[in-house]
Amino acid sequence: MKNQLGREIPEAIAKNRLLYAGAFGTEPTMRRYAPQVKRILPGQSKLVDNIEDVFKKIPVKSGMTLSFHHHLRNGDGVLNMVLDTAARLGIKDLKIAASSIFPVHAPLIEHIKNGVVTELDTNYMSGVVAQAISHGILAKPVTMRTHGGRARAIECGQLKIDVAFVAAPAADDYGNINGTQGLAACGSLGYAIPDAEYAEHVVAITDHLEEYPLTPVSIEQTRVDYVVKVDSIGDPKGIVSGTTKITKDPVGLRIAENAAKTIEAAGLIRDGFSFQTGAGGASLAAAYFVRQMMEKKGVTGSFALGGITGYMVEMLESGLFKKLLDVQGFDLEAGRSIAKNPNHMEISANFYASAFNSGSAVNRLDAVILGATEIDTDFNVNVVTGSDGVIMGGSGGHSDAAAGAKVTIIVSNLLRGRLPIIVDHVLTATTPGETVDVVVTERGIAVNPLRPELKEQLLQAGLPVREIHELKELAEKMAGVPKQIETGDRVVAVVEYRDGTVIDTVRQVKD
Amino acid sequence: MKNQLGREIPEAIAKNRLLYAGAFGTEPTMRRYAPQVKRILPGQSKLVDNIEDVFKKIPVKSGMTLSFHHHLRNGDGVLNMVLDTAARLGIKDLKIAASSIFPVHAPLIEHIKNGVVTELDTNYMSGVVAQAISHGILAKPVTMRTHGGRARAIECGQLKIDVAFVAAPAADDYGNINGTQGLAACGSLGYAIPDAEYAEHVVAITDHLEEYPLTPVSIEQTRVDYVVKVDSIGDPKGIVSGTTKITKDPVGLRIAENAAKTIEAAGLIRDGFSFQTGAGGASLAAAYFVRQMMEKKGVTGSFALGGITGYMVEMLESGLFKKLLDVQGFDLEAGRSIAKNPNHMEISANFYASAFNSGSAVNRLDAVILGATEIDTDFNVNVVTGSDGVIMGGSGGHSDAAAGAKVTIIVSNLLRGRLPIIVDHVLTATTPGETVDVVVTERGIAVNPLRPELKEQLLQAGLPVREIHELKELAEKMAGVPKQIETGDRVVAVVEYRDGTVIDTVRQVKD
Numbered sequence A, B: 001m002k003n004q005l006g007r008e009i010p011e012a013i014a015k016n017r018l019l020y021a022g023a024f025g026t027e028p029t030m031r032r033y034a035p036q037v038k039r040i041l042p043g044q045s046k047l048v049d050n051i052e053d054v055f056k057k058i059p060v061k062s063g064m065t066l067s068f069h070h071h072l073r074n075g076d077g078v079l080n081m082v083l084d085t086a087a088r089l090g091i092k093d094l095k096i097a098a099s100s101i102f103p104v105h106a107p108l109i110e111h112i113k114n115g116v117v118t119e120l121d122t123n124y125m126s127g128v129v130a131q132a133i134s135h136g137i138l139a140k141p142v143t144m145r146t147h148g149g150r151a152r153a154i155e156c157g158q159l160k161i162d163v164a165f166v167a168a169p170a171a172d173d174y175g176n177i178n179g180t181q182g183l184a185a186c187g188s189l190g191y192a193i194p195d196a197e198y199a200e201h202v203v204a205i206t207d208h209l210e211e212y213p214l215t216p217v218s219i220e221q222t223r224v225d226y227v228v229k230v231d232s233i234g235d236p237k238g239i240v241s242g243t244t245k246i247t248k249d250p251v252g253l254r255i256a257e258n259a260a261k262t263i264e265a266a267g268l269i270r271d272g273f274s275f276q277t278g279a280g281g282a283s284l285a286a287a288y289f290v291r292q293m294m295e296k297k298g299v300t301g302s303f304a305l306g307g308i309t310g311y312m313v314e315m316l317e318s319g320l321f322k323k324l325l326d327v328q329g330f331d332l333e334a335g336r337s338i339a340k341n342p343n344h345m346e347i348s349a350n351f352y353a354s355a356f357n358s359g360s361a362v363n364r365l366d367a368v369i370l371g372a373t374e375i376d377t378d379f380n381v382n383v384v385t386g387s388d389g390v391i392m393g394g395s396g397g398h399s400d401a402a403a404g405a406k407v408t409i410i411v412s413n414l415l416r417g418r419l420p421i422i423v424d425h426v427l428t429a430t431t432p433g434e435t436v437d438v439v440v441t442e443r444g445i446a447v448n449p450l451r452p453e454l455k456e457q458l459l460q461a462g463l464p465v466r467e468i469h470e471l472k473e474l475a476e477k478m479a480g481v482p483k484q485i486e487t488g489d490r491v492v493a494v495v496e497y498r499d500g501t502v503i504d505t506v507r508q509v510k511d
Helices: A051-057 A076-090 A109-114 A126-133 A149-157 A192-199 A250-265 A280-298 A310-317 A334-338 A350-354 A398-404 A454-458 A470-477 B051-057 B078-088 B108-113 B128-134 B149-153 B190-198 B250-264 B281-297 B312-316 B334-341 B348-352 B400-405 B452-460 B468-479
Strands: A065-067 A094-098 A117-122 A142-144 A163-168 A171-172 A199-204 A225-228 A272-275 A301-308 A320-327 A344-346 A368-372 A373-378 A408-413 A438-441 A442-449 A487-496 A502-509 B066-070 B092-096 B117-121 B140-144 B163-170 B201-206 B226-229 B276-277 B301-308 B321-329 B344-346 B367-370 B374-378 B407-411 B438-441 B446-449 B487-496 B502-509
Touching: A051 A076, A051 A225, A065 A076, A076 A094, A076 A109, A076 A163, A076 A199, A076 A344, A076 B066, A109 A117, A109 A126, A126 A487, A142 B117, A149 A350, A149 A398, A163 A192, A171 A199, A171 B452, A192 A320, A192 A350, A250 A280, A250 A408, A250 A438, A272 A280, A280 A310, A280 A368, A280 A408, A301 A310, A301 A334, A301 B276, A310 A320, A310 A334, A320 A334, A350 A398, A350 B367, A368 A398, A438 A470, A442 A454, A442 A470, B051 B226, B066 B078, B078 B092, B078 B108, B078 B163, B108 B117, B108 B128, B128 B487, B128 B502, B149 B190, B149 B348, B149 B400, B163 B190, B190 B321, B190 B348, B190 B367, B250 B281, B250 B407, B250 B438, B250 B452, B276 B281, B281 B312, B281 B367, B281 B407, B301 B312, B301 B334, B312 B321, B312 B334, B321 B334, B321 B348, B334 B344, B348 B400, B367 B400, B438 B468, B446 B452, B446 B468
Parallel strands: A065 A094, A065 A163, A094 A117, A117 A142, A142 A487, A163 A199, A199 A225, A272 A301, A272 A368, A301 A320, A320 A344, A368 A408, A408 A438, B066 B092, B066 B163, B092 B117, B117 B140, B140 B487, B163 B201, B201 B226, B276 B301, B276 B367, B301 B321, B321 B344, B367 B407, B407 B438
Antiparallel strands: A438 A442, A487 A502, B438 B446, B487 B502
């Protein structure tokens, strides 16, 4: 069956799921998920000696869904610790719902091979686990969601969690948790908040027990059943994402400058401006140019949103933005700022980006700058698979911010490695073209034909506007027409759009 | 039918409800309430011109349940405003779930007479509405809950709210709400939080619109559907509760001092001490003596809980308590402190006192000092009806704190007016005797026989311990045996214990 983007979704996948029907084409029809009500008597303790004992108390059984959050990123120690316990206890057939999976989670591969883990649900994966998945290590396809989509799926009962294991940089003995204190302080715990709210059981794993009552509280005692003190929940150095420095590449800088000029041409660099960008070098460079414009015009922005970097903290502290809404800290400066600055607010994944609530923050974005591994001439974007067809990322907040923002800008070099990035059809559609307004490359800017008024603004600003087909041909002239990637038939991942519909699938790569 | 306290519950009331079966005798068996999932598209506005338009948009219909919170106390303007609108639009048969009802809500009486309101659900009521209820103005009995019980009933789906109207001292145009900014700043919005989380529709009524995104946020945009700007949500002067000064009455001071000495004798005046007391003169006097002891011993307490007064703020600022957990500000100092001091934390009614979650704060209390209108020789306490049988209050957090605290102390003069306060059977059982440890009067201290070790501690500390029967006889010698109040048969209120069971009923008074 084909979905609205023309993507072929195999019958077996389609039969139990809704297919993508446009960025706003699917409305919620369900009630929120309703976990069992619990109680705890005065005097009863939540402290448990170790993870094994928690497994026995709950009890964790084969076939359950265990959830994890990724604020410790590539420094996370909790997922491995918990799965090692499961393996030791002979538990099998677990579904792991981890908001993201990083190279540090390599031991997952062994657990998959041994049948401890038989299903994955995640918003992003990189490194050896993603590679193994692409090569077909798991019998069932992975469900890949957006950050907002995961929060929605949890709240709407589509992702049911038996036990949420919360890596807690700080906790008290009654389960109050925050991410701003302790040795592994990571700042916001935004992605863990839906898990704690809707899981049937919630366990705080911490290496830093504070006196009761811990303040501030990101996850409340009312939802946490057990507290386990361990030696270390992870390596705080792993929190910092790959690149958090502005690119020095002159081509990258030109693209970034044109992205900023696009925002300016759209009339958005004005008081009240709201903005999201990533932590990569090109995104930060774009933020640099946006900042110059704001300073030059004396503009005070409203808020910056999403994963927060030290660069955004600087802009807050310089008065360029009044508020930061932070679902995840990308570096230690973000963590330090959220701990002390009341204008730097922690938000949940639900608040950040869910499509199905009474209003998430992405809906209030003026502009977002995003990356891509491929873009097609319908402006559909791939951020899941690389040029070899192997999974190397995931939407994260990509589709969410694109759907919400007034202007969504994809920045990319025309070639990646030696391959054209603009193609007729992306291998994996992650973010639908109708939510993408502009593609900025070093050889020109393509505007989505759905936005003629924006194209007019860019032309009037003297920006190098090109048709997307022109850009594609330009790239093909330089590097030749790329060969179609050949994949196997087997579906290794189902890519869910933020509303829970199937936007695409990922097929096994050929060895 | 009789419940476990021996209270006669009429068949008509008993048949659809669980009866009280001991303070911890009823376990939760349900799932949480699950409201319908909603969505709002980017660009869609939540601002509505006036309350009438909100009524039409939702739409509010006859027979619905509308909820209100009482942080503006006797200064609240929102409940009256909303019900006037309902009356104007010809809406009938509304159930009003207001966390408390004050004299300012007198217009409710007209709305009851006219059939606009036919059912009430509240934790506390005083003034003319309470009097009218006692005289039988409503055909259906009022449900009277505890503060924790209301949060529980909302979360467990026993109190289903169609529309929550949140009096919002500050809001932005996307529905983020706090209680610390604006002209009617009242501090914590703790009692409104469960309503906003579980109501089918949520409306913010505000007189102070801030730029988006408002911070801090007590109630999030993800739950608020409409925002209405009005001229005034109420009179901030009405926030201050009746008495917030330490009593000067020498008898009251003696009782307060003995209450403090009871806590000391129980060994609780030590580092980590946690405490709750009310805003009345006697409660504040007890806090004064506790404070002296803490200062003398150089003790640093852990937290003070509940409704917060300026006196508790002083203790926080002097370092006598490390934290305040605030569900409601009793005066403007509390509001000022919560706005600026990160150790003064807003908590929801659920966090404060629900019996059915993974742990509320009352469970962590060392000592609580509470009042009474009557106490019986089984230590059951009445805080609902006065000596004439008329409703003049309600549990509020009384039963919740009593159930949670290690030591629950009731302070009272032996006589109220000219009537003995200790009786064989309280007219209305509000808080069960098994959760009450000590009754402190000016003529002696009675210890619950369930707590022999505590009695021993008090005796060893040289405190004037008496049997409760002795105290009763002493009072009767002074004032005579009080006449049994004669009530009618008709039930005007059902008193629910914090776990949702029926602990007692209130009968119509005889005119």
